[in-house]
Amino acid sequence: MKITLTLNGKKTEAEIRPDMLLIDFVRQQGCSSVKRGCETANCGLCTVFMDDQPVLSCSVLAARADGHRIDTLEGLQEEAEEFGAFIAGQGAEQCGFCNPGMIMNAIALFREIPEPSVEEIQEYLAGNLCRCSGYEGQLRGILDFIEYRKNGGAR
Incomplete structure (x- = not known):
């Protein structure tokens, strides 16, 4: 077909x-x-x-x-680049195998809820299996990224 x-x-x-x-x-x-x-x-x-x-x-x-x-x-590189680099810089990716799916869901989260609560972040991360970190690194990285964006990109 x-x-x-x-x-x-x-x-x-x-x-x-x-x-x-x-x-x-x-x-x-x-x-x-x-x-x-x-x-x-x-x-x-x-x-x-x-x-x-x-x-x-x-x-x-x-x-x-x-x-x-x-x-x-691959088609969202521009949108994903800043967040992906930020997460990597935070050491939140560990092995990196789950990163593409996690980044896709983070993009969906930021599009829907620009300043999500911890519970909303956890809800979006719940569908991503990460055997390395138990999600703490990703959660911390997302919260830090939100703060980073609030500060106009300044750390």
Whole structure:
């Protein structure tokens, strides 16, 4: 079956199998930030935006993306760069495997709630599996980033 979608701002047409998952499709298109983790929609490593909403690409058929806009971390580099560098500078990333999914969900959080509470941050992080840190580093990093932005980018 043929699908047409916008992937990271570029119109993309492809012939796919009807049972192909969105994670496999975007990785096939070169989007290596989208990672395969649990394959049960529990870890957040495969998070992409479909029409600006975070979805777990391991649980969405590629055919459902037909006619939609899909963004991966590769397409959101400008938006993600400052936050990703800030988190890395804070040492909140440890091994880094969960970072792309965590950054995608942080972007969704900041878009929806520019100054989130601790509880709101924890709610957004709950869908991301991090076996290294127990989320304390990411939580601290997000809170520090919010403070950094409030101060106009001054540390």
